[in-house]
Amino acid sequence: MFTGIRRIGISGTQRVALAQAGLAPIAALTGWMVSGIGAGLAVLYGVLVALAVSTVLVWRERQAMQHPEWDQHRLFKLFIRAGVERLVLLVGLLVLGLGVLKLSPLPMMLGLVLAQLAWLAAAASRSNK
Numbered sequence: 001m002f003t004g005i006r007r008i009g010i011s012g013t014q015r016v017a018l019a020q021a022g023l024a025p026i027a028a029l030t031g032w033m034v035s036g037i038g039a040g041l042a043v044l045y046g047v048l049v050a051l052a053v054s055t056v057l058v059w060r061e062r063q064a065m066q067h068p069e070w071d072q073h074r075l076f077k078l079f080i081r082a083g084v085e086r087l088v089l090l091v092g093l094l095v096l097g098l099g100v101l102k103l104s105p106l107p108m109m110l111g112l113v114l115a116q117l118a119w120l121a122a123a124a125s126r127s128n129k
Contacts, residue, residue: 012122013058019118020051027111035107042103046111049093050118053086060085 010018024047032040060082064075094112097103 011058011061013054013061016118016122017051017054017058019121020047020054020115023047023115023118024051027114031107031111038104039107042097042105042107043111043114045097045101045103046108046113047115049090049097049108050112050115052093053090056086056089057082 024044027047028040028044030040031043060078064070064078070078094108097108098105
């Protein structure tokens with residue numbers, strides 16, 4: 001009868017964004033305790049970059065859900081646009097972190113990759129249903 005927690009009104013992309021938001025302080029504290037404050041800030045920045053990229057996808061997903069009258073061509077254009085926006089945002093924030101803020105690259109990329117693993121967790125939890 002009971003198959004687990006009911007997630008009414010929340011999509012997979014929103015669950016990923018929430019998981020990434022919850023992961024940010026944990027990753028920052030872990031990086032700080034292992035390698036110091038600089039590494040903690042770099043890991044936090046990497047997780048926040050992944051969260052920003054996921055937030056763009058959540059925003060575009062909500063936009064598409066609010067317009068059920070859009071046809072498949074309009075939705076495909078939105079899909080392509082969201083992909084380009086996410087790529088530009090990712091590259092821009094990574095350039096900002098590495099070039100302007102001078103964050104350590106390895107912890108920053110570790111935070112980014114760690115936050116992206118939330119997508120695998122969301123996919124695995126979806127396949128178990």
